[in-house]
Structures are given as C-alpha cells and as structure tokens.
Amino acid sequence: PETGCLSIIVLGASGDLAKKKTFPALFNLYRQGFLQSNEVHIFGYARTKISDDELRNRIRGYLIQGTSSEHSEDVSKFLQLIKYVSGSYDTEEGFRLLDKEIFEHERSRNSIEGSSRRLFYLALPPSVYPSVCKMIKNCCMNKSDLGGWTRIVVEKPFGKDLGSAEKLSNQIGELFDEPQIYRIDHYLGKELVQNLLVLRFANRFFLPLWNRDNIDNVQIVFREDFGTEGRGGYFDEYGIIRDIIQNHLLQVLCLVAMEKPGSLKPERIRDEKVKVLQSVMPIKDEEVVLGQYEGYTNDPTVPDNSNTPTFATMILRIHNERWEGVPFIFKAGKALNSRKAEIRVQFKDVPGDIFKCQKQGRNEFVIRLQPPEAIYMKLTVKQPGLEMSTVQSELDLSYRQRYQGVTIPEAYERLILDTIRGDQQHFVRRDELKAAWEIFTPLLHRIDNGEFKPKKYKPGSRGPVEADELLEKAGYFYLVYL
C-alpha cells in the first residue's frame, strides 16, 4: 500500500450527507486502523463560519451513534484529526486558504517520507460540482515532487437526463482524468452486491443455468416502508426512477446479467457492465406502471399537482444471446408495506413434471441485499412423512446466523477505502453513466411532460395493483411469495 501523507477534504462538511455518512465512515476506517493518525488529516470545508471545535461537536453525535462507549476515546482522537476551513464554493479565496492548510499538514508529515495524497469528497449538491472542481484544479492540486495524487469523489444525482449528465461529465472531464474521478453509487459498496460476481462466477452450480434456457425472469426489488418526509423538495425534482432505478437497481442488473470478465481488473469488469447496458432495449410504455402514494403532496415542499412517481415497476429487456426473452423486472417504491432490497431469479418450470408440484412454486434463487442479508434457494423437496407429497422449502444462508459476530461494513466505509487505494471497480465509469441515462431518458421525458400519470396507492400497501398484474404478465409466479 501507498504510504505518505493523506489529506481527506470533505466539502460540504456541515451538510447532512457529510454528518450522517462521510464522517461516520471515516471514523470507522480510523477505528479499524485503515487511517493512521501519523499520516492522515481530515479537512472540513463549507460556507458556514464555524470553528474547528464547532464542527467537531456537530459531528460527534453521529459518530457515537451505534458505537459502544468504549470507543469514546477513539472518537476524541479522531475528532482531533479534523480541521475546518470556511469559504465559498465559487471563489478562489477560500480554496487558497484550504490549500495552505493542506500544504502545512503535508510539510509537517512529508518531512519524514513519501508522497502526498489529496482526496476531495464532494458532499455537495451537483449544481456546484463544476465550480468546485474548477477551484480544486486551480488552487488545491497535489504539488509534491515525490509523486502522489489528487482524486475527486462525487455522488449522484449526476444530472437529470442524458443531456444534463453529459454536460456535467464534460465539465468535470475537462478538469480531471477519468482515473481521478470516483462516482459513488453506494449500492456497489453493499456486501451482497459485491458478492454477486463471486456467486455467479465461482460456483459451478450456476454457470450452466444462468441463461434464457433456464431462467424465466429476474426481479430486482427495492421497497421502503417510509415516504419522502424531510426531503420532499429534492425527491419531487427527481422521482423514484432517477433516485433508485437508474442507478442502484441498474447497477445490480449489470452484475446479474454481465458476462464473465477476463480478469478482476476494474476496467475489465466495467467493460462488461457497459456491454449489458448497451444491449438494453427501449422501455415500452405498456411495460411500465407508475405510482404515487396518497398524501405525498401534503408535504409543503411538494407541489399539489406533482406528477412525480414514488413507485415504479417496469420491465427491461436485454437483447443478447444470453438473455433474449427474459424479462428483468424492476420494482421500487417509497411508503410500501416493508423495507427490503432483493434480487429474485426465478427458474422455468421443470419439463414433464411427474410430481404435479409446479403449482407450489418454482425454483428461485434469492439474494436479499438488506435487511437482513441473506441468500436462499427455494426448491421442491419431499414432504417428510409416509406420503409421497412435495413441498417448497429453502436452502438458507442467512448472514446473521452463518456469520455471527462478523460486522458487515457500511457501503460508504468500503467505498472510501477504495478511493484511497485507487480501486475503481465499484465506481461508475463515465460511459456506464451515459449508457444508463440513454436507457431511461425517453421514459423520463414522457413522465416530465405529463404524458404518464402515476396511479395512487395507499401508504403501507404493496403499491398499485396494476404493478402486480404487470409482474404476472411478465411471467413471475408468486403464489408462495404473496
């Protein structure tokens, strides 16, 4: 691993994302020894004029949450690594000051040895990405003669459609090279999402079955049992397709559907993901059901006549040798009856069924991303007893039971560690982003133009009934599931 001075700069340090995700992830990395106090320094940057201690106090509560009191000493030591600089996002003054602070830190550390590494984490709204990137480029790049790097971490939403996303990519691309840009999709940091490649390509069971000859349909589901309270303003501008499907669920689809990469090199994996995206057919209107939960517009930050979907079910079709004819069903919704994210791979019926057991359900391979994490296979077995009857049962790998005492890392922890290590495998490449927008932009434009009206559904329900009808039409057999 690289050594030398590491500066992590959190821009937007007093915002929600930084407090709830970025700083706690950095703290956990620190606690586990991935950030060494003799190498690392963390800088918070934002417009608010506060002192180092004020920032530390704002963050402290979020670090203590979920950690036992025995870590309170670690919390104090970690907070001492944080310095705060205030300044605007579009003038050089603040960034020059920031650079001076970083440089001071580097000088004090690099007198020992090594290069300097600068990681800029933009916990900011994308509208300021272009100006902030420009300021970093003009004022804050790594200057060490001994090498090192400058990297930029950005979060979705990367634009609202193909045109705006490409514009943003161009603006950032003029300033930084692709290997310096880390586009986070936190689903790629989840344990079971990272397990997909291993499951698929390290198990002989699945190799011959993972195709259109054996798989009837694939369902990728995201449900939340709460609404958009507290972030209605943001959500209403984006809607469920941009918030969840175009990024998180589509990334999962890529990993489920891609061909085996030539190696585990990040570029080889990302090449294969792009190929999947480029093979997705245009989405048909009749294979889309949109919903909006009743009461969504009661939020004062949401317009009364909002047309924004809080629920969507749709079918994607991949036009290639492996997947022709297999529907990939996306389902995502807010304010539903449960909280869950899972992949359900449903196999075709057994030909010539002598047990007459098909009505009990099909073979299904389920990967539950959360919560709680599990992998299970639904299969038909003999009902124990004297009669020769059959029953659906499960081969179950529940992580809580199987890996007792093992802490599953937070997605952000893993992804930040990857940015420090320079591993871009779990980040979205520019061409991937473009291909993802190409799939959804026509549909999104039709929704934005009011050509598609979401159906109302009750909070706490399964979503609009039409969604279940679409699922059934796509061939999903869910007698047992319901």
Ligand code: BG6
């Ligand atoms: C975010 C979305 O990207 O993912 C939120 O903006 C959503 O709307 C969240 O709640 C879900 O993340 P997780 O990790 O809880 O599934």
